[in-house]
Amino acid sequence: MKAYFALSSLLCLFVLAAGSGRAETAPASPAAPQELAVVVVDSLGGAHGAITAFDRLDIAFTNVAKQRKWPIKIVAERFAANTPSHTTELRIFYKGIRADTPDEMVFRAWVTFADPSVKKDFGIIAFHYYPRPGEQQDDVLDKIFLGAANAIADNIEPILFPEGVASKP
Numbered sequence: 805m806k807a808y809f810a811l812s813s814l815l816c817l818f819v820l821a822a823g824s825g826r827a828e829t830a831p832a833s834p835a836a837p838q839e840l841a842v843v844v845v846d847s848l849g850g851a852h853g854a855i856t857a858f859d860r861l862d863i864a865f866t867n868v869a870k871q872r873k874w875p876i877k878i879v880a881e882r883f884a885a886n887t888p889s890h891t892t893e894l895r896i897f898y899k900g901i902r903a904d905t906p907d908e909m910v911f912r913a914w915v916t917f918a919d920p921s922v923k924k925d926f927g928i929i930a931f932h933y934y935p936r937p938g939e940q941q942d943d944v945l946d947k948i949f950l951g952a953a954n955a956i957a958d959n960i961e962p963i964l965f966p967e968g969v970a971s972k973p
Contacts, residue, residue, distance in 0.1 A: 894956070899928070913928070917960050919963075
């Protein structure tokens, strides 16, 4: 009986020592990257090319986040029913691009932002672009959406990063 007790005690000590040794040597898991969900609400009607407004906004926001060195992951999705709610969400109600004058293209979108601590309605955000004569339509659209993404980012950056963005090495 004493031998059985001694063996089981020794086995328990060995298991505890092995378990605690593993816990000390295991590397700390990195924190999950913070995500910003960019939800684009766009009308289904109208002519859409191979690259839609949603695609251009997704590309533009990803580029803006890289340029500004935001420590955040951009996740873009189209507005749809039965989608899970996001912790941090930027919702863009895309109103379209119109030529107010023959020389001016204007992007308009109603923008809202929500996270656990704040909900903000930015109203209609407009970005004006004056294309050069002969400039390719795809280049014009890329510049308009990038400019609009920068205009929207100017509004949400102080909310996302109140202490400023620390640039990565």
